[in-house]
Amino acid sequence: MAHTLEDIAEKSGYSRSTVSRVINGEPGVSKKARQQITKIIKELNFHPNQAARALATGKINTIGLLIPETVNFIFTDPYFQLLAQGISKACENNDYALLLWLTEPEIERSSIKKYLNHGIVDGFITASINFDEPMIDTLLQSNLPFVIIGRHAYEFDLNYVDLDNLAGAELATQHLVDRGYKRIATITGPQDMFAGEERLTGYCNVLHANGLVIEENLIIEGDFLQESGYTCAKKLLAFKPDAIFAASDMMAIGAMNAIREAELHIPEDIAVIGFDNLPLTAQQKPPLTTIHQPIHQMGYLAVETLLKVMDNPDGEVFQTIIRPSLVTRQST
Amino acid sequence: MAHTLEDIAEKSGYSRSTVSRVINGEPGVSKKARQQITKIIKELNFHPNQAARALATGKINTIGLLIPETVNFIFTDPYFQLLAQGISKACENNDYALLLWLTEPEIERSSIKKYLNHGIVDGFITASINFDEPMIDTLLQSNLPFVIIGRHAYEFDLNYVDLDNLAGAELATQHLVDRGYKRIATITGPQDMFAGEERLTGYCNVLHANGLVIEENLIIEGDFLQESGYTCAKKLLAFKPDAIFAASDMMAIGAMNAIREAELHIPEDIAVIGFDNLPLTAQQKPPLTTIHQPIHQMGYLAVETLLKVMDNPDGEVFQTIIRPSLVTRQST
DNA sequence: TATAGAATTGGGAGCGCTCCCAACCACCAA
DNA sequence: TTGGTGGTTGGGAGCGCTCCCAATTCTATA
Numbered sequence: 090m091a092h093t094l095e096d097i098a099e100k101s102g103y104s105r106s107t108v109s110r111v112i113n114g115e116p117g118v119s120k121k122a123r124q125q126i127t128k129i130i131k132e133l134n135f136h137p138n139q140a141a142r143a144l145a146t147g148k149i150n151t152i153g154l155l156i157p158e159t160v161n162f163i164f165t166d167p168y169f170q171l172l173a174q175g176i177s178k179a180c181e182n183n184d185y186a187l188l189l190w191l192t193e194p195e196i197e198r199s200s201i202k203k204y205l206n207h208g209i210v211d212g213f214i215t216a217s218i219n220f221d222e223p224m225i226d227t228l229l230q231s232n233l234p235f236v237i238i239g240r241h242a243y244e245f246d247l248n249y250v251d252l253d254n255l256a257g258a259e260l261a262t263q264h265l266v267d268r269g270y271k272r273i274a275t276i277t278g279p280q281d282m283f284a285g286e287e288r289l290t291g292y293c294n295v296l297h298a299n300g301l302v303i304e305e306n307l308i309i310e311g312d313f314l315q316e317s318g319y320t321c322a323k324k325l326l327a328f329k330p331d332a333i334f335a336a337s338d339m340m341a342i343g344a345m346n347a348i349r350e351a352e353l354h355i356p357e358d359i360a361v362i363g364f365d366n367l368p369l370t371a372q373q374k375p376p377l378t379t380i381h382q383p384i385h386q387m388g389y390l391a392v393e394t395l396l397k398v399m400d401n402p403d404g405e406v407f408q409t410i411i412r413p414s415l416v417t418r419q420s421t
Numbered sequence: 422m423a424h425t426l427e428d429i430a431e432k433s434g435y436s437r438s439t440v441s442r443v444i445n446g447e448p449g450v451s452k453k454a455r456q457q458i459t460k461i462i463k464e465l466n467f468h469p470n471q472a473a474r475a476l477a478t479g480k481i482n483t484i485g486l487l488i489p490e491t492v493n494f495i496f497t498d499p500y501f502q503l504l505a506q507g508i509s510k511a512c513e514n515n516d517y518a519l520l521l522w523l524t525e526p527e528i529e530r531s532s533i534k535k536y537l538n539h540g541i542v543d544g545f546i547t548a549s550i551n552f553d554e555p556m557i558d559t560l561l562q563s564n565l566p567f568v569i570i571g572r573h574a575y576e577f578d579l580n581y582v583d584l585d586n587l588a589g590a591e592l593a594t595q596h597l598v599d600r601g602y603k604r605i606a607t608i609t610g611p612q613d614m615f616a617g618e619e620r621l622t623g624y625c626n627v628l629h630a631n632g633l634v635i636e637e638n639l640i641i642e643g644d645f646l647q648e649s650g651y652t653c654a655k656k657l658l659a660f661k662p663d664a665i666f667a668a669s670d671m672m673a674i675g676a677m678n679a680i681r682e683a684e685l686h687i688p689e690d691i692a693v694i695g696f697d698n699l700p701l702t703a704q705q706k707p708p709l710t711t712i713h714q715p716i717h718q719m720g721y722l723a724v725e726t727l728l729k730v731m732d733n734p735d736g737e738v739f740q741t742i743i744r745p746s747l748v749t750r751q752s753t
Numbered sequence: 754t755a756t757a758g759a760a761t762t763g764g765g766a767g768c769g770c771t772c773c774c775a776a777c778c779a780c781c782a783a
Numbered sequence: 784t785t786g787g788t789g790g791t792t793g794g795g796a797g798c799g800c801t802c803c804c805a806a807t808t809c810t811a812t813a
Contacts, residue, residue: 091540093799104763109801119761139541140481141799143472144768151541154521177521186541189486189509189521208423209471209518425769436793441771451791473769476798 092135100133101126112137139186151186152395153213155228155235167339167367168384169216172238175388176214183396185211212399214238214391234398236391236407240283248398250391250409254284257380257413258291258336261362264378264415265332266299270360274307274330276321276340285313288336288364304328311340318343326351331359332421338363338370338379345373345420360421375419382413424467432465433458444469483518484727485545487560487567500697500716501548504570507720508546515728517543544727546570566730568723568739572615580730582723582741586616589712589745590623590668593694596710596747597664598631602692606639606662608653608672617645620668620696636660643672650675658683663691664753670695670702670711677705677752692753707751714745 094112098105103122110118111126118126129135143149154176180187188210212234225244228235237249265273275292278285289308296303306328311317318340322333326347335341341363345355353359355375363370363379370377394407426444430437435454442450443458450458461467475481486508512519520542544566557576560567569581597605607624610617621640628635638660643649650672654665658679667673673695677687685691687707695702695711702709726739 094801095799098763105800106763106802107761110762113801117761122761136540138476138799140472140475141768142801144470144476144770145799145801147768149472151520173521187521188483189519208468426771427769430793437770438772438793439791442792445771449791454791470769473798474771476800477769477771479798 091138092133094137097126097129097133097135101129148211149209150184151188151210152180152392153188153190153210155190155213155215167369168365171367171384172216172388175385175390176392177388178385179389179392183392185392185396212236212395214395234395236395236398238387238391246406248394248407250387250394250411252284252382252387253410253412254287255291255294257364257382258288258334259295260291260413260415261334261364261380262292262295263299264417265334265360265362265421266295266301268332268360268421270332271301272304272307272328272330273301273332273334274309274325274328275334276309276311276318276325276336276344278311278313278336280310285310285336292334311336313337313340315339315343319347322347323351326353332356333359333361335361335363338365338367338377341370341377341379341420342373345377355420362421366416371418373420378418378421379416380413381416383411387411423470424465426469429458429461429465429467433461480543480731481541482516483520483542484512484724485520485522485542487522487545487547500699503699503716504548504720507717507722508724509720510717511721511724515724517724517728544568544731546723546727566727568727568730570719570723578738580726580739582719582726582743584616584714584719585742585744586619587623587626589696589714590620590666591627592623592745592747593666593696593712594624594627595631596749597666597692597694597753598627598633600664600692600753602664603633604636604639604660604662605633605664605666606641606657606660607666608641608643608650608657608668608676610643610645610668612642617642617668624666643668645669645672647671647675651679654679655683658685658691664688665691665693667693667695670697670699670709673702673709673711673752674705677709688751688753694753698748703750705752710750710753711748712745713748715743719743 094105094108097108101108101122103126107118107122108126108130109115111123112130139150154173177187190213210233214236215228216238225241235248237247238251240249240251241247262273262275273292273296275289277289277292280286280289292308293303307325307330309321309325311321313336318335318337320343321340322344325333325344333341333344335344341361345361348355348359348361355361361377363377364382365384366379366381370379390409390411394409397407398405426437426440429440433440433454435458439450439454440458440462441447443455444462471482486505509519522545542565546568547560548570557573567580569579570583572581572583573579594605594607605624605628607621609621609624612618612621624640625635639657639662641653641657643653645668650667650669652675653672654676657665657676665673665676667676673693677693680687680691680693687693693709695709696714697716698711698713702711722741722743726741729739730737
């Protein structure tokens with residue numbers, strides 16, 4: 090069996106309490122005691138029993154990552170991988186464990202509810218993707234602190250970490266304008282999603298500010314995935330754009346494929362800019378100009394935000410909006 | 422604060438012990454008591470405190486999913502998605518929580534070690550992909566029970582769940598032979614992986630058994646990913662095969678693209694068979710004949726195996742090899 | 754040197770559960 | 784009536800930790 094606090098206490102000649110203080114980095118321990126106890130802990134590779142700690146403190150030192158989507162989605166979306174990595178890292182650094190909830194739609198809602206009240210996490214992080222009304226209600230009813238990555242469409246006083254999608258789209262579009270492109274098309278994200286909507290707004294803002302006409306033929310709605318980038322671009326090409334702003338990197342990649350198939354050159358005949366700065370964009374031919382979204386960092390931040398929320402049960406709301414930046418490569 | 426066993430005991434007029442028995446489905450409780458207590462538990466939506474339970478039993482009711490993420494293809498591989506789904510489902514059904522470990526390469530190995538000894542899981546599941554020596558040593562040293570999905574290259578007395586890759590490859594190749602194809606090529610998996618190696622062996626076995634020549638030009642090594650299927654197929658086409666056995670569906674899909682680009686018809690000019698039976702194979706044009714691997718079920722089984730291992734600390738080794746089956750569609 | 758006050762240390766109580774043994778109750782056979 | 788039996792039930796002990804208060808030691812000052 091593993092060691093206990095009491096073992097360490099005995100071996101070091103101090104008491105359980107002092108050992109506990111050392112482990113938790115509390116003040117009020119002499120240097121000598123701290124050194125000796127630390128040494129023994131290291132030697133014995135001692136780790137306090139999490140269950141006992143949880144029972145005594147009422148906190149279980151675990152946060153949940155709630156993903157209201159089929160698993161397929163999670164592991165295919167490179168965006169999500171980076172997010173999960175950031176979250177995972179932050180948990181590790183803060184000595185929290187990360188519990189993964191994969192909840193499939195509909196039927197499993199009840200199981201979320203069950204889990205939320207199970208007392209197995211102190212709080213959780215979730216992504217705003219595809220929130221419907223009952224879902225958000227369930228979360229709110231849980232009484233557990235949580236942080237959303239992204240933003241909810243109409244619940245505004247939630248804790249979230251999100252990108253400034255508007256600014257990002259403006260950066261992208263302004264970049265195209267600055268390069269002298271005139272017929273700038275866009276493949277948007279889904280218009281029932283906050284991010285999709287804002288990225289279109291940013292595009293329109295910049296065209297307008299620069300006195301360019303917003304031509305309906307040059308705006309087409311995609312779904313953020315590669316396939317839709319391809320099909321949308323095919324349609325757009327009929328209207329002879331000289332640049333395309335795709336609201337996601339995956340769509341930009343799809344669009345590049347379509348452009349190549351039409352035997353046009355990037356960026357000579359037509360420029361392409363993406364959004365997200367996924368790692369694979371750098372390996373495209375040509376490398377894709379895009380808007381950098383610090384996804385990993387956002388995951389990390391979400392955890393830190395959650396920890397703050399958990400320390401502040403009296404309702405302070407934490408909202409962070411991250412500024413994106415432009416990454417210029419050879420596709421524009 | 423949440424209710425406790427004692428609350429339920431008081432409300433029902435029975436004792437803590439009896440309530441505990443009801444909750445854990447133990448025998449030796451009268452029907453009347455069981456009914457009344459069950460009713461009150463439902464009414465109050467009571468869930469026993471996990472930490473207390475863990476402390477009392479010494480089991481924390483959580484298993485870890487360890488993902489040695491050195492290889493980014495783990496994520497992009499739809500194989501992994503299905504696996505995770507099965508694992509997640511099994512955990513839910515057995516009332517275990519699933520803890521996610523995303524471990525980054527090299528440097529973070531030590532952190533795995535730390536976690537393993539942290540007592541936050543009762544056991545864990547991991548995938549065999551890209552195990553290097555220090556990795557497996559770390560796992561073995563942990564003293565925690567674990568189950569591998571797949572097989573380790575040279576450690577044979579580990580608990581695992583794996584597919585009979587040999588039989589699968591034989592099924593696939595035999596199918597091609599039966600259909601009358603003579604120049605059967607193969608795009609193999611990486612030859613330093615057990616699955617890759619076995620699938621090639623199966624291919625050779627069948628050719629040999631049927632008196633066909635094994636032609637080196639018709640064997641080419643891929644890496645299981647779509648891209649490599651495409652490039653390998655391009656090379657193979659020079660040698661005029663009339664059928665291709667790709668050791669993964671993704672490679673088969675890549676190969677089909679290459680074949681179409683060469684303006685050849687599937688299966689008239691050249692047949693293609695894959696391996697895995699990923700959902701997307703059914704939607705190919707033409708739908709892909711492939712070897713069915715019950716991935717979801719394997720994930721599920723891995724959890725059940727782990728539970729068995731945890732009940733048998735005295736070293737019984739559980740190894741399951743699943744038989745694949747042939748799924749005939751229109752590509753052959 | 755005495756003593757207040759600060760720094761350090763020790764140990765009881767309790768978190769909510771499970772495990773185990775003892776107690777209780779009916780019921781039946783002797 | 785007594786004793787034995789099996790089915791139920793109750794409650795003490797203990798899991799390993801934190802929290803809190805009391806005890807002890809040290810330090811600085813009069």
